Amino acid sequence: MGKDDLIGGALWEFYSKKVSERMDNPRNRGEITEAQAAGLGGKLVVADHGAEACGDAVRLYWVVDAGTNIIKAAKFKSFGCGTAIASSDMMAELCTGRTVDEASKITNLEVEKALRDTPDAPAVPPQKMHCSVMAYDVIKKAVALYKGVDLASLETETIVCECGRVSLGTVKETIRLNDLKTVEDITHYTKAGGFCKSCVAPGGHEKRRHYLVDILRETRAEMAKERMRAGAGSDDFATMTSVRKMKAVEKVLDEAVRGMLAADGGDVELVDLKDTPEGVEIYISYHGACRGCPSAGAGTLAAIEGVLKQKLSHPIKVVPV
């Protein structure tokens, strides 16, 4: 939010001249019949996408040369707003002359770029990017029809933000790498959610399979779990919980200290430990011969502290109590 968002109704004034012109006079509007396709020496492909009930529908006609797989002619018909009509018109134009495989790589972003008046000024305002997505989806349908394959086989990744073509993988990875905490952060880093906002949260422009709020929550929960697991499984004394620190200290005392003390008839008990800004303070109490031994506060103490520091690779201070 901010200054640019406070006055509403700013849609059409941000259309590029090209969008406006193609809405007024679409060049590739129309149908192609079987006979016309045969006349052009190609195979007719007719693909439909969208529905009137959803506010947007487009039909794409291709004539494809069966030998070269080159699209020799493309036309469209569209039920939709100005952006939908203009982007369908540009999409049909971009298909013409390309092979079917090349055409399958056309995205709504390419269509939008082609509709710009200058390279840096978007052709349509962000809320309207959504209406150009249709132009991408219908190409995929035409490709599937032409090749006789299932549409799903052409989908290589799960898209979260269709307007900006941002995948689920990209969103998750960006959250992880940059430790993102808000949906605004995600939009800032990936552009996802910056257009029609449908993918931000349920209840928007249209229903989605994935929402940024859910992805963020789930990814952050995963990250937290992983951190916990990392702490639990790691041998890094610094990240251990207090219980595991106690166990680790006990282990060192057993393996490297108690034997040494027992030789002189003494023993040591681990009483407590706590994290301090400098490291960890370990509280012990002496038993047997150690109790009252002058060395218990000097040489022996230094030896115990040295062993623990070395074995646990951490700043440690041992305090007899």
Place this chain on the structure above:
Amino acid sequence: MFYNDAKMTRIYLDNNATTIVDPLVRQAMEPFFCEQYGNPNSLHQFGTEVHPALRTSMNRLYAGINASDKDDVIVNGCATEGNNTVLKGVWFDQIRGGTKDHIVTTSVEHPCVGNTARFLQTLGAKVTFLPVNHDGRVEADAVRDAITPRTALVSVMWANNETGILFPVREIAEVCRDAGVLFHTDAVQAIGKVKVDVAEVPVDFLTFSAHKFHGPKGAGGLFVRRGLRLPPLLHGGEQMGNKRAGTVNVANFVGMGLAMELAVSNLPYEDKEVRRLRDRLEDGLLSLKDTMVVGRRELRAPNTVFLSVRGVEGEALLWDLNKAGIAASTGSACASESLEASPIISAIGAGPELSHTGIRLSLSRFTTQDEVDETVRVFRKAVERLRAISSAY
């Protein structure tokens, strides 16, 4: 410009969104900017010299809706403010304390009622959103059935903004009175189009906005029947008898009073001449194949027609009309917040494929027959062009 009109026409048929300020209203407002600019709450002559105009304006507002002098007509910023005051006031007064917890409204209210009710849901209020029937209306029986002993308020609009369909507010008001439940009506689309008389229709609260009846934007009114408690939405100074704080917008207040008087005195013209032009427009548009108007004529405000044009998306049609200088409106713009089908279009039994084909044309007493005829001509061309592009026709 694909229409190649010799001269650019500019025809305004979006009067349910806002209206032209009547030049007489502007003239009446003029002195209160640079001459009589005092604050009416000041004791000096700058303050007091505006009082006669405010009193006149107040009299016009009371007369316009036939309020008793014992009632309150609180002048505020807009109907959105009035509707918020009513819903939130009832929440504060009755629901927050736990005596009642329920509000009944409709699924086709303006967002300033619908979204306020949804906000109150987050504070614990229970809200029933009644759907409209096949006539696009909510009948009194449906309201009666929805009322429970815990119901604090019923809020039903007088006339629908999208379709112009008039709701049976008199019957609903009587149902509420019998049940001992407060009744509010948003009359924003009714003032100046049909008779609005609070002596005849026993409403407890009624709200309106000046800019819908040729008054200025930023002025509204909230009728509160005598004896009813309603905490203010805006706390502050003692303006409006402590019921709506904030320095009185004198020019707007004056403008709204005159606009109300003119709206009411023009009701016969509205009912006869605006209705005739609307019917002429409607007949002209219906002469196009595969078109349909929502709501029976006799159930609608005389200025509104909501039309579905099969195979033509509403915003695309708006675009073409706008290119020809004609302003209309669509309920479900393709970039609007939600793509859910218009509740009214589905309620009247039209298929979901028509839910994005709706276009609203709303006239005023300033609309001329030439404008209506020109609109039919342009509309016809636009529909032909867009149907030639459409994959759905």
